[in-house]
Amino acid sequence: MIKKADIGSLVIGVILLILTISAVGAISEIENQQHAHKIFYNYKFIPAIVNISDLVPQGSSVVVSHTHSYLKYFIPHKIIKIPNTISSEKSLLYYMVKNNLTYLLVYDNRHYFPVNPLFSDTGLKNLRNDYKQIANYVIDDKTKFQLYQLNKNWRF
Amino acid sequence: MWTKTEYLGLLKSHKVDILFIIFIISFTAYFYSYVSISAIPTSDGAEYLNNARSWLYDTPISSAYRAQLISWIIAGIWQITGENWLIIKYVIPVFTLGAGIILYLLLRKHKGNLFAFGVSTLTLLNPHLFFWGTYIMTESLSLFFIVLSLYFIKSEKQSHWFLAGISIGLTFASRYSTLIEVMTIFVVECIIRKDRKFATRTIMSATPIIIGTIFIVYLKVGYFVGAQPSDTHFTFLLTPYYLQNSLNIWGFAVLLVPVAFLFRRTYKDKYNYTFIAWFIVSLLFWSANSNPILHLPRYTVQFTPAVYFLAILAIENISKINIVRKSFHRIGIVFSDEVK
Numbered sequence: 304m305i306k307k308a309d310i311g312s313l314v315i316g317v318i319l320l321i322l323t324i325s326a327v328g329a330i331s332e333i334e335n336q337q338h339a340h341k342i343f344y345n346y347k348f349i350p351a352i353v354n355i356s357d358l359v360p361q362g363s364s365v366v367v368s369h370t371h372s373y374l375k376y377f378i379p380h381k382i383i384k385i386p387n388t389i390s391s392e393k394s395l396l397y398y399m400v401k402n403n404l405t406y407l408l409v410y411d412n413r414h415y416f417p418v419n420p421l422f423s424d425t426g427l428k429n430l431r432n433d434y435k436q437i438a439n440y441v442i443d444d445k446t447k448f449q450l451y452q453l454n455k456n457w458r459f
Numbered sequence: 460m461w462t463k464t465e466y467l468g469l470l471k472s473h474k475v476d477i478l479f480i481i482f483i484i485s486f487t488a489y490f491y492s493y494v495s496i497s498a499i500p501t502s503d504g505a506e507y508l509n510n511a512r513s514w515l516y517d518t519p520i521s522s523a524y525r526a527q528l529i530s531w532i533i534a535g536i537w538q539i540t541g542e543n544w545l546i547i548k549y550v551i552p553v554f555t556l557g558a559g560i561i562l563y564l565l566l567r568k569h570k571g572n573l574f575a576f577g578v579s580t581l582t583l584l585n586p587h588l589f590f591w592g593t594y595i596m597t598e599s600l601s602l603f604f605i606v607l608s609l610y611f612i613k614s615e616k617q618s619h620w621f622l623a624g625i626s627i628g629l630t631f632a633s634r635y636s637t638l639i640e641v642m643t644i645f646v647v648e649c650i651i652r653k654d655r656k657f658a659t660r661t662i663m664s665a666t667p668i669i670i671g672t673i674f675i676v677y678l679k680v681g682y683f684v685g686a687q688p689s690d691t692h693f694t695f696l697l698t699p700y701y702l703q704n705s706l707n708i709w710g711f712a713v714l715l716v717p718v719a720f721l722f723r724r725t726y727k728d729k730y731n732y733t734f735i736a737w738f739i740v741s742l743l744f745w746s747a748n749s750n751p752i753l754h755l756p757r758y759t760v761q762f763t764p765a766v767y768f769l770a771i772l773a774i775e776n777i778s779k780i781n782i783v784r785k786s787f788h789r790i791g792i793v794f795s796d797e798v799k
Contacts, residue, residue: 310782310783310786311782311783311784311785311786311787311789312786314777314783314786315783315787315790318715318774318777321711321712321714321715322577322581322711322712324710324711325581325709325710325711325712326580326581326584326710328586328710328711329584329585329586329589329710330584332586332587332707332710333493333586333589333590335586336586336587336590337493337590340501340590343497343498343499343501343594344496345498345499346498348498348499349498349499371502371505372502372503372505372508372509372521373499373500373502373505375505375521376500376505376508376509376512376544377505415502
């Protein structure tokens with residue numbers, strides 16, 4: 304025969320187990336969240352943007368592959384996003400020369416957005432004919448910043 | 460001078476309160492250990508910082524569709540301290556702690572300190588509330604104002620109803636979509652109270668804040684939008700996302716929520732209606748959004764206290780079943796109305 308007291312203890316046991324698992328599970332889930340967003344804990348990120356900003360003379364604008372809130376906030380220069388119509392290195396070159404722009408910042412963050420083919424590994428190789436890479440910061444396996452300066456001997 | 464007996468009596472009568480204070484102190488240390496190790500703001504956080512800079516230096520706003528209260532707070536702090544995002548990194552998480560403390564004070568009055576302790580600790584330990592609460596995000600700010608609104612709405616003091624309206628307005632200014640949640644709470648309370656004075660006082664103070672918020676943004680930007688057009692597609696075909704992921708979002712405690720609805724006692728106490736409506740309306744609202752990008756655990760932060768309220772309510776109801784009552788009393792789990 305099951306006593307009333309046993310049922311009571313069983314109910315309390317189940318409830319306490321549920322609450323304990325909830326609390327312990329919460330702590331391990333917080334760790335999971337931290338792991339899933341590990342870029343937020345990367346101490347190379349902000350110094351890289353700041354160092355890149357230092358390489359661009361005051362008053363110059365920076366053409367960026369993505370207008371991300373980070374770039375807008377941490378780069379003091381005027382940020383110009385590459386127009387959506389630009390799909391080749393030659394059209395990019397034409398756009399920059401026409402608008403008297405010298406600096407190009409490629410922000411590759413595969414945590415958040417796919418790579419624009421223009422700035423894929425092959426695309427970047429093609430860019431090197433007309434641009435000089437002046438900074439390259441690898442933040443983690445999915446995030447990097449590359450700053451390019453337009454060569455004086457660019458060619459259409 | 461207090462005698463030893465008086466001292467022990469005081470400690471005994473406030474043991475749950477003392478336990479809660481110890482919890483809050485330890486939780487704050489644990490919570491801020493996470494705040495301190497973050498190296499960059501979230502991308503949304505950087506947008507709020509950009510907007511704050513725009514308000515401070517009167518430059519065009521970079522993302523006008525975002526709620527501006529957080530950026531006004533940041534700009535206000537920078538006005539005193541100078542622009543530094545690291546100060547903001549430590550200030551905004553205070554609203555998460557504030558929400559937990561106000562929730563405890565709110566529930567303690569009507570449901571007793573043990574009930575309040577259960578709901579508040581589970582809420583603060585919710586992984587999504589905890590994680591996003593450590594960042595410069597509107598999740599914690601809007602949760603703070605929802606709970607504050609609830610605190611004033613549930614008050615019997617007439618002066619608090621005026622403050623409830625202000626708090627409702629600030630909830631809207633902190634995150635536009637939370638107006639639905641806070642208005643649900645307000646409407647249910649109007650129905651329960653049937654008090655015209657309560658309704659008019661609250662509306663009278665909420666309206667100028669809401670209109671003022673819209674007007675200030677309109678003056679700065681030239682238009683007002685509450686969300687991006689892609690975020691406002693709703694459907695009657697509700698997504699099962701939040702139910703399917705409920706264990707991951709709220710932990711095993713969510714299993715107790717349906718149990719709360721099985722008891723007649725749940726419906727006897729009108730105090731519970733606000734929390735039931737808050738939970739159901741919020742769940743339906745977020746499940747009705749047809750954009751899969753917006754099916755995220757962090758959107759549940761604003762109604763997480765209602766989920767845990769129902770879970771603890773289920774435990775309270777179970778503890779009152781005759782067959783188990785004695786066992787609960789034996790280990791010291793006695794909910795407030797039994798004490799009375």
